[in-house]
Amino acid sequence: MIYGIQASKDIELANIGRSLGEEIPLKKTETRLSRQINDGDLTEFIGRKLTGEAKCWIKDETVLALDLSDISKEYSNLSVSF
Numbered sequence: 001m002i003y004g005i006q007a008s009k010d011i012e013l014a015n016i017g018r019s020l021g022e023e024i025p026l027k028k029t030e031t032r033l034s035r036q037i038n039d040g041d042l043t044e045f046i047g048r049k050l051t052g053e054a055k056c057w058i059k060d061e062t063v064l065a066l067d068l069s070d071i072s073k074e075y076s077n078l079s080v081s082f
Contacts, residue, residue: 001033002046 004016017029050064058064 001036004033 001016004019005011008015008019010016013030013033014026017026017033020029022029047064051058
């Protein structure tokens with residue numbers, strides 16, 4: 001999901017799905033991404049990845065904030081809770 005957001009520069013699932021370039025129908029990719037959004041809390045995982053990749057730029061006073069609340073399909077009945 002994070003790669004797709006970065007690649008598409010968008011948070012709409014259809015655009016994220018297109019950016020992944022998978023050889024399956026876009027609808028299947030959207031369904032999978034929608035399902036996986038609610039699979040659990042990504043806070044610790046993302047925190048470890050961010051600090052590992054960017055540790056040379058992170059200082060004691062650095063604030064890291066990530067808002068995943070906008071990642072959802074526009075008319076989805078799913079709610080994202082982290």
